[in-house]
Amino acid sequence: MIWLAKRRYEHFSSRMRGLNWCFLAGHILFFIAHYIQTHIWYDGLASDVPEVTALGSVALMLIVVLLLEAPRRGLFWGHGKRLPKRMWITLKKYHGYLFTWALTYTFWYHPTASSPGHLIGFFYLLILLWQSALIFHEFHRNRYWIILLEIMVIPHAVIVAYYQGNQLWPMFLFGFSMVFLITQMHTFKMIPILKISIAISFALVVIGTYSYFGRLEQLHEIMRIPLLDYSIAGLIILAFFFF
Structure with missing residues (x-):
């Protein structure tokens, strides 16, 4: 349907069109199917594939969003807006296919269970799927909506880790x-x-939190996610520079 939408719609619109409703209907249909599948067999793809593949699919999606939005906000503290043009055009053209695969994969990876982690995870998935249903709709590229989709990973990841x-x-x-x-x-x-x-306040909160829990020696762990994200983003950029 992504391919069909690209052929049928040349411009963004402020109203829901036929394919938008088809996307939405498809999401609802497969959510019901997954709900039934969970109650019959329970296990999703988790019993057959490594967990890192589900985590990696969504992580890659969020990293690509960083690159897609770079021309508007930069990559590092407002800088880094002039990335390879060919990369941006390619990602803009094909990101829908990548994101749909990532969301579908992680959707079927998890059972539709009612634990706090699963509930916040499926809520996050549902709003991301709603974004896919908004293809060629003006709201699809609303910068504030996009950043909300990006930062929703924070409560999801925190709640999952806490309840584990x-x-x-x-x-x-x-x-x-x-x-x-x-x-x-x-x-x-x-x-x-x-x-x-904001940056200074953030640093104080981080130090205060790790001090309170007696884990100052583990403070370095907060660098893992940024280092991973920007390293992969850098590799993607380099790939378009040299290939």
């Missing part, structure tokens, strides 16, 4: 928040002093 009973929830909270601080925050028009104030 491990101590990694601060890593997810502050790791993804660092990506917001470095890149996503610059979607908004803010004076430099405000940005610096």
Whole structure:
């Protein structure tokens, strides 16, 4: 349907059109199918494929969003807007296929269970699928809606980590928040002093949190997510520079 939408619609519209409703109907139909499948067999793809593949599919999607939005907000503190033009055109042209695969894969990976982690996860998936149903709709490219979709990964990751009973929830909270601080925050028009104030406040909250839980020696873990995200983004950029 993505291919068909690209052929049928040349311009964005402020109203829902035929294929938008088809996307929405398809999402509802397959959600019902997955709900039934869970109650009969329970296991999704999780019993057959490694967990890292589901995590990686969504992570790759979020990294590509960073690159797609770079011409508007930059990649590092408002800088890095002039990325390879061929890369941006390619990602813009084909990102729908990649994102649909990522969402479909992780959707069928998890059973439709009612644990807090599953509930917040499926809520996140549903709004991402709603975004796919808005193909060639004006709201599909609304920058504030897009950033909401990006940062919703924070409560999802934190809640999942917390209810798993491990101590990694601060890593997810502050790791993804660092990506917001470095890149996503610059979607908004803010004076430099405000940005610096937010960064300083963030650093104080991070230190305070790790001090409170007696885990200052683990403070470095918050760098894992940003390093992974920007390393993969860098590899994608380099690939378009040299190939």
